[in-house]
Amino acid sequence: MMHWTDSGFVLSARKHGESSAIVNVLTREHGRHAGLVRGGSGRRLRGILQPGNEIAASWRARLSEHLGSYTVELSGGRAGPLLGEADKLAGLASACAIAEALMPERESHPALYAAFRILMASFEHAPDWQAVYVRWELGLLAELGFGLDLSKCAATGVTENLTHVSPCTGRAVCEEAAAPYGGRLLRLPAFLLNGGNGATPGNDAIHDGLALTGHFLENHVGASFHGKLPASRGRFIDRLRG
Amino acid sequence: MTGGDIERLIQLLAKVPGLGPRSARRAALHLLKRKETALEPLADALVAAAEKVRTCSTCGNLDGIDPCSICVDQNRNLTIICVVEDVADLWALERAGGFRGQYHVLGGTLSALDGVGPDDLNITGLVNRAHDENVVEVILAMGATVDGQTTAHYVIDRLADCGVSVSQLAHGIPVGGELDYLDDGTISAAMKARRPI
Numbered sequence: 001m002m003h004w005t006d007s008g009f010v011l012s013a014r015k016h017g018e019s020s021a022i023v024n025v026l027t028r029e030h031g032r033h034a035g036l037v038r039g040g041s042g043r044r045l046r047g048i049l050q051p052g053n054e055i056a057a058s059w060r061a062r063l064s065e066h067l068g069s070y071t072v073e074l075s076g077g078r079a080g081p082l083l084g085e086a087d088k089l090a091g092l093a094s095a096c097a098i099a100e101a102l103m104p105e106r107e108s109h110p111a112l113y114a115a116f117r118i119l120m121a122s123f124e125h126a127p128d129w130q131a132v133y134v135r136w137e138l139g140l141l142a143e144l145g146f147g148l149d150l151s152k153c154a155a156t157g158v159t160e161n162l163t164h165v166s167p168c169t170g171r172a173v174c175e176e177a178a179a180p181y182g183g184r185l186l187r188l189p190a191f192l193l194n195g196g197n198g199a200t201p202g203n204d205a206i207h208d209g210l211a212l213t214g215h216f217l218e219n220h221v222g223a224s225f226h227g228k229l230p231a232s233r234g235r236f237i238d239r240l241r242g
Numbered sequence: 243m244t245g246g247d248i249e250r251l252i253q254l255l256a257k258v259p260g261l262g263p264r265s266a267r268r269a270a271l272h273l274l275k276r277k278e279t280a281l282e283p284l285a286d287a288l289v290a291a292a293e294k295v296r297t298c299s300t301c302g303n304l305d306g307i308d309p310c311s312i313c314v315d316q317n318r319n320l321t322i323i324c325v326v327e328d329v330a331d332l333w334a335l336e337r338a339g340g341f342r343g344q345y346h347v348l349g350g351t352l353s354a355l356d357g358v359g360p361d362d363l364n365i366t367g368l369v370n371r372a373h374d375e376n377v378v379e380v381i382l383a384m385g386a387t388v389d390g391q392t393t394a395h396y397v398i399d400r401l402a403d404c405g406v407s408v409s410q411l412a413h414g415i416p417v418g419g420e421l422d423y424l425d426d427g428t429i430s431a432a433m434k435a436r437r438p439i
Contacts, residue, residue: 080427086395232354
């Protein structure tokens with residue numbers, strides 16, 4: 001009998017049969033892990049199994065390769081307080097859909113879990129939560145093996161005035177070297193460099209950041225979801241555009 | 243009726259929500275034992291429903307006439323439209339009896355998981371109805387779920403140019419609810435939606 005307990009975030013819950021649900025959870029030690037929750041579509045558990053909610057999960061199965069079943073307990077209701085906040089709710093839905101679509105199943109990524117936790121907390125309190133979201137996607141790329149090299153200019157080797165990223169190599173390019181390529185390079189917002197200057201980035205910088213991570217998520221990690229990012233990410237970007 | 247017919251009846255009944263193979267078998271036996279009082283009226287009702295019930299072209303409700311009996315009822319308030327996810331929600335509101343306006347059934351919610359986008363929902367029909375000069379208010383009665391509220395925010399954006407007032411059902415403590423037994427999300431939603439008395 002396989003059994004473990006872990007903390008995690010609900011990524012999705014799909015109704016299964018009359019009252020159960022197949023739930024995808026981003027766990028601290030077991031990565032993205034699915035399981036059946038009996039009564040998961042029922043009145044008592046449906047509220048707990050909202051995307052973004054933090055839970056204490058206990059998973060059991062006869063063999064490790066089985067789907068197994070979860071028993072869950074709410075440890076942090078993250079979704080509820082955001083239901084009335086359109087932008088943040090769209091960000092939460094996007095992050096959960098991206099994690100569900102891109103993260104490999106049953107592969108432990110403690111760093112990504114920790115980053116996801118910070119992201120969820122930022123929706124509640126941080127004024128620069130959009131920047132945290134972009135950094136989370138950047139971290140996701142790195143953790144999945146498609147990290148961008150933003151340490152120095154790919155053409156000149158300088159570490160100052162990095163303004164663009166090559167869409168092919170994912171390496172930073174300084175303003176001077178980027179000039180001849182016009183609009184063919186992706187813009188690199190300053191807040192992604194060495195933690196930025198501490199100020200809350202503006203809308204343009206956020207959109208540049210999302211365009212940057214979106215390009216690499218779609219074209220490099222995209223094989224697992226046929227090259228199209230989840231629609232909720234597009235709706236999140238549309239919302240931020242206003 | 244051969245054994246095969248009975249088996250088919252059981253299989254079809256087992257597909258009805260709330261019935262499994264065992265309860266479908268019991269229901270089939272009940273119907274077959276009361277052929278004249280239960281089975282034949284049920285069969286007639288099923289045939290009549292299959293022939294007559296259709297989706298209302300105005301609001302998306304299910305009824306025997308199109309437009310449905312709610313849409314043509316002149317005693318209802320024609321200036322308010324209540325938007326619901328599904329026909330079941332419309333029926334729930336009608337059961338509660340607290341609303342006497344018009345309805346609009348979206349047909350689901352936006353869902354990344356199930357691939358449901360705005361084009362799959364009856365949002366354009368709602369926007370067209372909201373442009374009617376008689377309509378003054380649209381009430382959003384979507385579920386207090388991430389998908390439900392994501393849909394609600396999307397609908398609010400789409401209604402922005404219609405010149406109607408948009409409101410939403412309150413989220414909070416249910417009738418008979420005790421704080422000690424409520425989840426954190428409900429309590430914080432109730433706290434946010436508090437109102438002066």
